[in-house]
Amino acid sequence: MRAVEGDCVVVIEDDDGIRELIGAVLSQLGLEVIAVSNGLDGVAQVEARHPVLVTVDVTMPGIDGFETAKRIRAISNAYIIMLTARDEEIDALQGLGAGADDYVLKPFRSRELRARAEAMLRRPRVVERPVTGSIEVSFEGTADEAPPAERPSTGSGVLRHNGVVLNSDTHIVERDGDELDLTRSEFELLQALLTSGRSVRSKDELARLLRGDGYVLNPYVGDADRRGVEVHIGNLRKKLADNATSPYLIETVRGVGYRLAARRDRG
Structure with missing residues:
Protein backbone atom coordinates (compact mmCIF):
# COMPACT_ATOMS: atom_id res chain seq x y z
CA MET A 1 0.00 0.00 0.00
CA ARG A 2 1.21 3.50 -0.79
CA ALA A 3 -0.14 6.70 0.73
CA VAL A 4 -1.52 9.54 -1.33
CA GLU A 5 1.23 11.84 -2.56
CA GLY A 6 1.79 14.70 -0.14
CA ASP A 7 0.62 12.79 2.94
CA CYS A 8 2.88 12.99 5.97
CA VAL A 9 3.26 11.59 9.45
CA VAL A 10 4.51 13.39 12.56
CA VAL A 11 6.58 11.18 14.85
CA ILE A 12 6.84 12.48 18.43
CA GLU A 13 9.44 10.46 20.34
CA ASP A 14 12.27 11.54 22.67
CA ASP A 15 14.45 8.45 22.14
CA ASP A 16 16.68 8.98 19.08
CA GLY A 17 16.90 5.32 18.12
CA ILE A 18 13.18 4.61 18.42
CA ARG A 19 12.35 7.84 16.58
CA GLU A 20 14.54 6.77 13.66
CA LEU A 21 13.02 3.28 13.65
CA ILE A 22 9.44 4.60 13.59
CA GLY A 23 10.35 7.00 10.81
CA ALA A 24 11.93 4.22 8.74
CA VAL A 25 8.89 1.96 9.16
CA LEU A 26 6.33 4.62 8.24
CA SER A 27 8.34 5.98 5.33
CA GLN A 28 7.88 2.55 3.72
CA LEU A 29 4.19 3.46 3.37
CA GLY A 30 5.01 6.42 1.16
CA LEU A 31 4.63 8.92 3.98
CA GLU A 32 6.86 11.93 4.45
CA VAL A 33 8.16 11.73 8.02
CA ILE A 34 8.48 14.77 10.28
CA ALA A 35 10.23 13.66 13.48
CA VAL A 36 10.45 15.68 16.70
CA SER A 37 11.59 14.90 20.23
CA ASN A 38 8.95 16.56 22.41
CA GLY A 39 5.23 17.22 22.63
CA LEU A 40 5.26 20.98 22.11
CA ASP A 41 7.23 20.71 18.87
CA GLY A 42 4.96 17.87 17.81
CA VAL A 43 1.79 19.90 18.31
CA ALA A 44 3.35 22.77 16.34
CA GLN A 45 4.23 20.45 13.44
CA VAL A 46 0.73 18.96 13.40
CA GLU A 47 -0.76 22.45 13.19
CA ALA A 48 1.64 23.46 10.40
CA ARG A 49 1.74 20.27 8.29
CA HIS A 50 -1.75 18.71 8.72
CA PRO A 51 -0.54 15.07 8.82
CA VAL A 52 -2.69 12.03 8.18
CA LEU A 53 -1.08 10.14 11.07
CA VAL A 54 0.73 11.01 14.32
CA THR A 55 2.65 8.72 16.65
CA VAL A 56 3.05 9.92 20.22
CA ASP A 57 5.34 8.57 22.93
CA VAL A 58 3.69 8.58 26.35
CA THR A 59 6.75 9.43 28.49
CA MET A 60 8.51 12.57 27.27
CA PRO A 61 10.13 15.64 28.82
CA GLY A 62 7.83 18.65 29.09
CA ILE A 63 4.21 17.75 28.37
CA ASP A 64 3.59 14.00 28.36
CA GLY A 65 1.99 11.98 25.60
CA PHE A 66 -1.51 12.17 27.06
CA GLU A 67 -1.49 15.98 27.12
CA THR A 68 0.15 16.03 23.69
CA ALA A 69 -2.64 13.82 22.27
CA LYS A 70 -5.31 16.08 23.79
CA ARG A 71 -3.76 19.17 22.19
CA ILE A 72 -3.40 17.45 18.84
CA ARG A 73 -6.98 16.21 18.92
CA ALA A 74 -8.18 19.77 19.55
CA ILE A 75 -6.67 20.95 16.24
CA SER A 76 -6.52 17.86 14.02
CA ASN A 77 -8.49 14.77 12.99
CA ALA A 78 -5.31 12.85 12.15
CA TYR A 79 -5.06 9.28 13.36
CA ILE A 80 -3.08 9.08 16.61
CA ILE A 81 -1.10 6.02 17.68
CA MET A 82 0.21 6.10 21.25
CA LEU A 83 3.46 4.27 21.98
CA THR A 84 4.16 3.27 25.57
CA ALA A 85 6.42 1.00 27.57
CA ARG A 86 3.75 0.82 30.27
CA ASP A 87 1.53 -2.23 29.94
CA GLU A 88 -1.04 -1.22 32.54
CA GLU A 89 -4.57 -1.21 31.13
CA ILE A 90 -5.29 2.20 32.68
CA ASP A 91 -2.53 3.77 30.58
CA ALA A 92 -4.05 2.44 27.36
CA LEU A 93 -7.47 3.67 28.41
CA GLN A 94 -6.09 7.07 29.36
CA GLY A 95 -4.50 7.33 25.92
CA LEU A 96 -7.77 6.47 24.18
CA GLY A 97 -9.57 8.93 26.42
CA ALA A 98 -7.10 11.64 25.36
CA GLY A 99 -8.13 11.14 21.74
CA ALA A 100 -5.78 8.40 20.50
CA ASP A 101 -7.11 5.85 18.02
CA ASP A 102 -4.75 3.02 18.91
CA TYR A 103 -1.81 2.19 21.14
CA VAL A 104 1.29 0.03 20.72
CA LEU A 105 3.40 -1.38 23.54
CA LYS A 106 7.18 -1.02 23.53
CA PRO A 107 9.21 -2.87 22.55
CA PHE A 108 7.20 -3.34 19.37
CA ARG A 109 7.77 -5.26 16.15
CA SER A 110 8.24 -3.11 13.09
CA ARG A 111 5.73 -5.12 11.08
CA GLU A 112 3.09 -4.72 13.80
CA LEU A 113 3.44 -0.92 13.78
CA ARG A 114 3.33 -0.92 9.99
CA ALA A 115 0.22 -3.16 9.95
CA ARG A 116 -1.64 -0.89 12.35
CA ALA A 117 -0.68 2.21 10.37
CA GLU A 118 -1.72 0.56 7.10
CA ALA A 119 -5.07 -0.43 8.59
CA MET A 120 -5.74 3.17 9.57
CA LEU A 121 -4.75 4.55 6.19
CA ARG A 122 -7.21 2.18 4.51
CA ARG A 123 -10.09 3.88 6.29
CA PRO A 124 -12.01 6.65 4.48
CA ARG A 125 -10.27 10.01 4.43
CA VAL A 126 -12.14 13.20 5.32
CA VAL A 127 -13.61 14.92 2.27
CA GLU A 128 -12.95 18.67 2.36
CA ARG A 129 -15.90 19.66 0.17
CA PRO A 130 -19.53 18.54 0.07
CA VAL A 131 -20.39 15.78 -2.35
CA THR A 132 -23.70 16.12 -4.14
CA GLY A 133 -26.02 13.36 -5.15
CA SER A 134 -25.62 11.26 -2.02
CA ILE A 135 -28.21 8.61 -1.34
Whole structure:
Protein backbone atom coordinates (compact mmCIF):
# COMPACT_ATOMS: atom_id res chain seq x y z
CA MET A 1 0.00 0.00 0.00
CA ARG A 2 1.21 3.50 -0.79
CA ALA A 3 -0.14 6.70 0.73
CA VAL A 4 -1.52 9.54 -1.33
CA GLU A 5 1.23 11.84 -2.56
CA GLY A 6 1.79 14.70 -0.14
CA ASP A 7 0.62 12.79 2.94
CA CYS A 8 2.88 12.99 5.97
CA VAL A 9 3.26 11.59 9.45
CA VAL A 10 4.51 13.39 12.56
CA VAL A 11 6.58 11.18 14.85
CA ILE A 12 6.84 12.48 18.43
CA GLU A 13 9.44 10.46 20.34
CA ASP A 14 12.27 11.54 22.67
CA ASP A 15 14.45 8.45 22.14
CA ASP A 16 16.68 8.98 19.08
CA GLY A 17 16.90 5.32 18.12
CA ILE A 18 13.18 4.61 18.42
CA ARG A 19 12.35 7.84 16.58
CA GLU A 20 14.54 6.77 13.66
CA LEU A 21 13.02 3.28 13.65
CA ILE A 22 9.44 4.60 13.59
CA GLY A 23 10.35 7.00 10.81
CA ALA A 24 11.93 4.22 8.74
CA VAL A 25 8.89 1.96 9.16
CA LEU A 26 6.33 4.62 8.24
CA SER A 27 8.34 5.98 5.33
CA GLN A 28 7.88 2.55 3.72
CA LEU A 29 4.19 3.46 3.37
CA GLY A 30 5.01 6.42 1.16
CA LEU A 31 4.63 8.92 3.98
CA GLU A 32 6.86 11.93 4.45
CA VAL A 33 8.16 11.73 8.02
CA ILE A 34 8.48 14.77 10.28
CA ALA A 35 10.23 13.66 13.48
CA VAL A 36 10.45 15.68 16.70
CA SER A 37 11.59 14.90 20.23
CA ASN A 38 8.95 16.56 22.41
CA GLY A 39 5.23 17.22 22.63
CA LEU A 40 5.26 20.98 22.11
CA ASP A 41 7.23 20.71 18.87
CA GLY A 42 4.96 17.87 17.81
CA VAL A 43 1.79 19.90 18.31
CA ALA A 44 3.35 22.77 16.34
CA GLN A 45 4.23 20.45 13.44
CA VAL A 46 0.73 18.96 13.40
CA GLU A 47 -0.76 22.45 13.19
CA ALA A 48 1.64 23.46 10.40
CA ARG A 49 1.74 20.27 8.29
CA HIS A 50 -1.75 18.71 8.72
CA PRO A 51 -0.54 15.07 8.82
CA VAL A 52 -2.69 12.03 8.18
CA LEU A 53 -1.08 10.14 11.07
CA VAL A 54 0.73 11.01 14.32
CA THR A 55 2.65 8.72 16.65
CA VAL A 56 3.05 9.92 20.22
CA ASP A 57 5.34 8.57 22.93
CA VAL A 58 3.69 8.58 26.35
CA THR A 59 6.75 9.43 28.49
CA MET A 60 8.51 12.57 27.27
CA PRO A 61 10.13 15.64 28.82
CA GLY A 62 7.83 18.65 29.09
CA ILE A 63 4.21 17.75 28.37
CA ASP A 64 3.59 14.00 28.36
CA GLY A 65 1.99 11.98 25.60
CA PHE A 66 -1.51 12.17 27.06
CA GLU A 67 -1.49 15.98 27.12
CA THR A 68 0.15 16.03 23.69
CA ALA A 69 -2.64 13.82 22.27
CA LYS A 70 -5.31 16.08 23.79
CA ARG A 71 -3.76 19.17 22.19
CA ILE A 72 -3.40 17.45 18.84
CA ARG A 73 -6.98 16.21 18.92
CA ALA A 74 -8.18 19.77 19.55
CA ILE A 75 -6.67 20.95 16.24
CA SER A 76 -6.52 17.86 14.02
CA ASN A 77 -8.49 14.77 12.99
CA ALA A 78 -5.31 12.85 12.15
CA TYR A 79 -5.06 9.28 13.36
CA ILE A 80 -3.08 9.08 16.61
CA ILE A 81 -1.10 6.02 17.68
CA MET A 82 0.21 6.10 21.25
CA LEU A 83 3.46 4.27 21.98
CA THR A 84 4.16 3.27 25.57
CA ALA A 85 6.42 1.00 27.57
CA ARG A 86 3.75 0.82 30.27
CA ASP A 87 1.53 -2.23 29.94
CA GLU A 88 -1.04 -1.22 32.54
CA GLU A 89 -4.57 -1.21 31.13
CA ILE A 90 -5.29 2.20 32.68
CA ASP A 91 -2.53 3.77 30.58
CA ALA A 92 -4.05 2.44 27.36
CA LEU A 93 -7.47 3.67 28.41
CA GLN A 94 -6.09 7.07 29.36
CA GLY A 95 -4.50 7.33 25.92
CA LEU A 96 -7.77 6.47 24.18
CA GLY A 97 -9.57 8.93 26.42
CA ALA A 98 -7.10 11.64 25.36
CA GLY A 99 -8.13 11.14 21.74
CA ALA A 100 -5.78 8.40 20.50
CA ASP A 101 -7.11 5.85 18.02
CA ASP A 102 -4.75 3.02 18.91
CA TYR A 103 -1.81 2.19 21.14
CA VAL A 104 1.29 0.03 20.72
CA LEU A 105 3.40 -1.38 23.54
CA LYS A 106 7.18 -1.02 23.53
CA PRO A 107 9.21 -2.87 22.55
CA PHE A 108 7.20 -3.34 19.37
CA ARG A 109 7.77 -5.26 16.15
CA SER A 110 8.24 -3.11 13.09
CA ARG A 111 5.73 -5.12 11.08
CA GLU A 112 3.09 -4.72 13.80
CA LEU A 113 3.44 -0.92 13.78
CA ARG A 114 3.33 -0.92 9.99
CA ALA A 115 0.22 -3.16 9.95
CA ARG A 116 -1.64 -0.89 12.35
CA ALA A 117 -0.68 2.21 10.37
CA GLU A 118 -1.72 0.56 7.10
CA ALA A 119 -5.07 -0.43 8.59
CA MET A 120 -5.74 3.17 9.57
CA LEU A 121 -4.75 4.55 6.19
CA ARG A 122 -7.21 2.18 4.51
CA ARG A 123 -10.09 3.88 6.29
CA PRO A 124 -12.01 6.65 4.48
CA ARG A 125 -10.27 10.01 4.43
CA VAL A 126 -12.14 13.20 5.32
CA VAL A 127 -13.61 14.92 2.27
CA GLU A 128 -12.95 18.67 2.36
CA ARG A 129 -15.90 19.66 0.17
CA PRO A 130 -19.53 18.54 0.07
CA VAL A 131 -20.39 15.78 -2.35
CA THR A 132 -23.70 16.12 -4.14
CA GLY A 133 -26.02 13.36 -5.15
CA SER A 134 -25.62 11.26 -2.02
CA ILE A 135 -28.21 8.61 -1.34
CA GLU A 136 -30.14 8.96 1.88
CA VAL A 137 -30.63 5.81 3.91
CA SER A 138 -33.02 6.12 6.84
CA PHE A 139 -33.53 3.62 9.63
CA GLU A 140 -36.46 5.50 11.12
CA GLY A 141 -38.94 2.73 10.48
CA THR A 142 -40.70 0.79 13.18
CA ALA A 143 -38.87 -0.09 16.37
CA ASP A 144 -38.77 -3.76 15.46
CA GLU A 145 -37.23 -3.29 12.04
CA ALA A 146 -33.63 -4.47 11.97
CA PRO A 147 -31.53 -3.80 8.86
CA PRO A 148 -28.98 -6.56 8.24
CA ALA A 149 -25.67 -6.17 10.08
CA GLU A 150 -22.77 -5.41 7.78
CA ARG A 151 -19.57 -3.40 7.75
CA PRO A 152 -20.30 0.26 7.01
CA SER A 153 -20.14 1.23 3.38
CA THR A 154 -17.56 3.79 2.32
CA GLY A 155 -19.68 4.87 -0.62
CA SER A 156 -22.27 7.59 -0.87
CA GLY A 157 -24.93 7.63 1.77
CA VAL A 158 -26.60 9.57 4.52
CA LEU A 159 -27.64 7.66 7.65
CA ARG A 160 -30.37 9.10 9.90
CA HIS A 161 -31.83 8.07 13.22
CA ASN A 162 -33.62 9.97 16.00
CA GLY A 163 -32.31 13.39 14.98
CA VAL A 164 -28.74 12.27 14.22
CA VAL A 165 -27.52 12.52 10.63
CA LEU A 166 -24.23 11.00 9.45
CA ASN A 167 -22.87 11.79 5.99
CA SER A 168 -20.32 9.18 4.93
CA ASP A 169 -19.08 11.35 2.03
CA THR A 170 -18.29 14.49 3.98
CA HIS A 171 -17.64 12.77 7.35
CA ILE A 172 -20.02 15.22 8.98
CA VAL A 173 -22.32 14.25 11.84
CA GLU A 174 -25.17 16.47 12.99
CA ARG A 175 -27.56 16.23 15.92
CA ASP A 176 -30.75 18.23 15.50
CA GLY A 177 -28.93 20.39 12.96
CA ASP A 178 -25.83 21.05 15.10
CA GLU A 179 -22.55 19.71 13.72
CA LEU A 180 -20.56 17.50 16.11
CA ASP A 181 -16.79 17.24 16.41
CA LEU A 182 -16.05 13.50 16.41
CA THR A 183 -12.75 11.68 16.23
CA ARG A 184 -12.34 9.24 13.37
CA SER A 185 -12.81 6.26 15.68
CA GLU A 186 -16.00 7.76 17.12
CA PHE A 187 -17.26 8.43 13.60
CA GLU A 188 -16.60 4.85 12.52
CA LEU A 189 -18.28 3.36 15.57
CA LEU A 190 -21.34 5.54 15.01
CA GLN A 191 -21.38 4.65 11.32
CA ALA A 192 -21.21 0.95 12.16
CA LEU A 193 -24.12 1.17 14.60
CA LEU A 194 -26.25 3.25 12.24
CA THR A 195 -25.59 0.78 9.45
CA SER A 196 -26.49 -2.21 11.62
CA GLY A 197 -29.73 -0.75 12.97
CA ARG A 198 -31.20 -2.89 15.75
CA SER A 199 -28.74 -5.72 15.14
CA VAL A 200 -26.21 -5.98 17.97
CA ARG A 201 -22.52 -5.30 17.32
CA SER A 202 -20.28 -7.05 19.84
CA LYS A 203 -17.38 -5.28 21.54
CA ASP A 204 -14.99 -7.75 19.93
CA GLU A 205 -16.38 -6.99 16.48
CA LEU A 206 -16.19 -3.24 17.06
CA ALA A 207 -12.62 -3.54 18.35
CA ARG A 208 -11.62 -5.36 15.17
CA LEU A 209 -13.45 -2.77 13.08
CA LEU A 210 -11.37 -0.01 14.65
CA ARG A 211 -8.21 -1.95 13.85
CA GLY A 212 -9.17 -2.07 10.18
CA ASP A 213 -9.62 -4.90 7.68
CA GLY A 214 -5.89 -5.20 7.11
CA TYR A 215 -5.07 -5.99 10.74
CA VAL A 216 -4.20 -9.69 10.74
CA LEU A 217 -1.23 -10.05 13.08
CA ASN A 218 -3.29 -10.40 16.24
CA PRO A 219 -6.97 -11.27 15.77
CA TYR A 220 -7.27 -11.86 19.53
CA VAL A 221 -9.36 -9.26 21.34
CA GLY A 222 -8.47 -8.76 24.99
CA ASP A 223 -10.07 -6.92 27.89
CA ALA A 224 -8.07 -3.78 27.14
CA ASP A 225 -9.44 -3.77 23.57
CA ARG A 226 -13.00 -4.11 24.85
CA ARG A 227 -12.45 -1.38 27.42
CA GLY A 228 -11.10 0.78 24.62
CA VAL A 229 -14.38 0.37 22.73
CA GLU A 230 -16.24 1.28 25.92
CA VAL A 231 -14.16 4.47 26.26
CA HIS A 232 -14.86 5.48 22.65
CA ILE A 233 -18.58 4.75 23.07
CA GLY A 234 -18.63 6.77 26.31
CA ASN A 235 -16.98 9.74 24.62
CA LEU A 236 -19.37 9.40 21.68
CA ARG A 237 -22.39 9.39 24.00
CA LYS A 238 -21.17 12.57 25.71
CA LYS A 239 -20.87 14.37 22.39
CA LEU A 240 -24.30 13.10 21.31
CA ALA A 241 -25.83 14.03 24.69
CA ASP A 242 -27.08 10.45 24.80
CA ASN A 243 -27.99 9.15 28.27
CA ALA A 244 -26.82 5.56 28.71
CA THR A 245 -29.68 4.78 31.12
CA SER A 246 -32.34 6.09 28.73
CA PRO A 247 -30.66 6.25 25.33
CA TYR A 248 -32.16 7.73 22.22
CA LEU A 249 -29.36 6.47 19.98
CA ILE A 250 -26.87 3.93 21.40
CA GLU A 251 -28.29 1.10 23.45
CA THR A 252 -26.12 -1.22 25.56
CA VAL A 253 -26.89 -4.92 25.34
CA ARG A 254 -25.35 -6.23 28.55
CA GLY A 255 -22.74 -8.92 28.10
CA VAL A 256 -22.80 -8.54 24.32
CA GLY A 257 -22.24 -5.07 22.91
CA TYR A 258 -24.25 -2.20 21.43
CA ARG A 259 -27.08 -1.57 19.01
CA LEU A 260 -29.19 1.30 17.74
CA ALA A 261 -31.98 2.37 20.09
CA ALA A 262 -35.56 2.05 18.88
CA ARG A 263 -37.03 4.91 16.86
CA ARG A 264 -38.66 7.55 19.01
CA ASP A 265 -40.35 10.87 18.54
CA ARG A 266 -37.99 13.35 20.19
CA GLY A 267 -40.33 16.28 19.54
